[in-house]
Amino acid sequence: MPVMSEQELLPVREAREGNPEAWAALLARFRLPLYAYIHEWVHHEQTALDLVQETFINAARHVGSLREDGKFASWLFHIAQQKCIQHWRNSKRYPEPGDIEIHERTLVDESPDPGEWLVRREDEEQFMKHLQELPLPQRSALMLHFLEGFSLEEIAGITGAQVGTVKSRLHYAKKTMRQILEEKRK
Amino acid sequence: MKTPRDIILQHHCAAEVGLQTLSAQQLAQLAAGKQSRVTPKAARSNSFFTNLWAEVFLPWRKVWLGLGAAWVVILVFNTVLREDSSRIALQSLSAPTPETLQLLTEQRRILAQLMETTEPQTPADIPRKPGPRSEAVTRRAIV
Numbered sequence: 001m002p003v004m005s006e007q008e009l010l011p012v013r014e015a016r017e018g019n020p021e022a023w024a025a026l027l028a029r030f031r032l033p034l035y036a037y038i039h040e041w042v043h044h045e046q047t048a049l050d051l052v053q054e055t056f057i058n059a060a061r062h063v064g065s066l067r068e069d070g071k072f073a074s075w076l077f078h079i080a081q082q083k084c085i086q087h088w089r090n091s092k093r094y095p096e097p098g099d100i101e102i103h104e105r106t107l108v109d110e111s112p113d114p115g116e117w118l119v120r121r122e123d124e125e126q127f128m129k130h131l132q133e134l135p136l137p138q139r140s141a142l143m144l145h146f147l148e149g150f151s152l153e154e155i156a157g158i159t160g161a162q163v164g165t166v167k168s169r170l171h172y173a174k175k176t177m178r179q180i181l182e183e184k185r186k
Numbered sequence: 187m188k189t190p191r192d193i194i195l196q197h198h199c200a201a202e203v204g205l206q207t208l209s210a211q212q213l214a215q216l217a218a219g220k221q222s223r224v225t226p227k228a229a230r231s232n233s234f235f236t237n238l239w240a241e242v243f244l245p246w247r248k249v250w251l252g253l254g255a256a257w258v259v260i261l262v263f264n265t266v267l268r269e270d271s272s273r274i275a276l277q278s279l280s281a282p283t284p285e286t287l288q289l290l291t292e293q294r295r296i297l298a299q300l301m302e303t304t305e306p307q308t309p310a311d312i313p314r315k316p317g318p319r320s321e322a323v324t325r326r327a328i329v
Binding site (some may be wrong): 027028078 | 320
């Protein structure tokens with residue numbers, strides 16, 4: 001799992017100076033998680049690849065405006081999120097009714113550490129299947145939580161939602177996933 | 187046992203080949219210097235307007251267009267109304283109706299009558315107040 005201090009080790013300063021090796025390191029580190037996140041939005045391999053590329057191009061162009069190097073990961077995912085929304089707008093595709101379901105109630109998230117989650121080998125396929133069945137806002141929050149271990153505030157910053165809403169989404173998403181996996185075990 | 191992150195990344199590992207190609211392309215662009223290098227200050231000002239455009243206008247472009255259309259309608263309406271009111275004013279000035287003329291004549295007549303009844307009095311008609319004797323001589327001399 002990514003550790004918090006990793007953000008400080010990322011060669012963001014070098015990347016800002018246009019160092020290709022720094023960019024190679026950043027690309028290697030984030031390309032697959034970004035792809036996985038974007039793919040959950042667009043459900044199309046080539047489109048997801050294109051959006052990953054656009055995200056990195058945008059990041060390379062605007063990395064000079066990034067004030068805190070430690071926020072590079074959340075900033076990158078925010079760009080990716082904007083690209084996905086832009087893609088949706090351009091293709092006139094909008095989320096299905098289930099996807100826009102939003103729980104406004106604020107609940108305490110019992111397990112904020114994504115490392116606490118462990119999935120058995122035989123449940124892996126089911127895990128992915130049920131993850132993809134979650135409404136998009138919940139899935140998006142859960143992906144960000146699982147992939148990069150982002151905090152609630154960071155997820156809120158990436159998705160443009162309130163912290164309370166993110167908390168609620170994560171709670172419901174985890175609850176649903178747990179229930180499904182436990183039912184399967186029985 | 188695996189973590190959700192491992193499972194998700196493993197699920198998408200088939201895309202790694204495509205992503206490597208993409209990375210190579212991007213790095214080649216960077217190495218060739220095709221990527222525009224922006225100074226932090228320029229990037230900040232550039233990103234300010236880009237962000238302003240992307241966050242203020244683009245998401246609400248229909249609202250902005252609606253507002254623009256509403257303003258155009260208001261301006262057109264305002265211009266038309268102003269033209270109408272000026273035309274009405276001109277019409278009323280150029281052609282006084284017989285009723286207006288009659289009313290005006292009547293008012294003039296009443297005014298003339300009032301003027302006649304309240305004509306100012308001549309100094310001779312004003313009753314004299316008794317004053318000091320010393321001044322009476324001078325007054326008589328002046329009269």
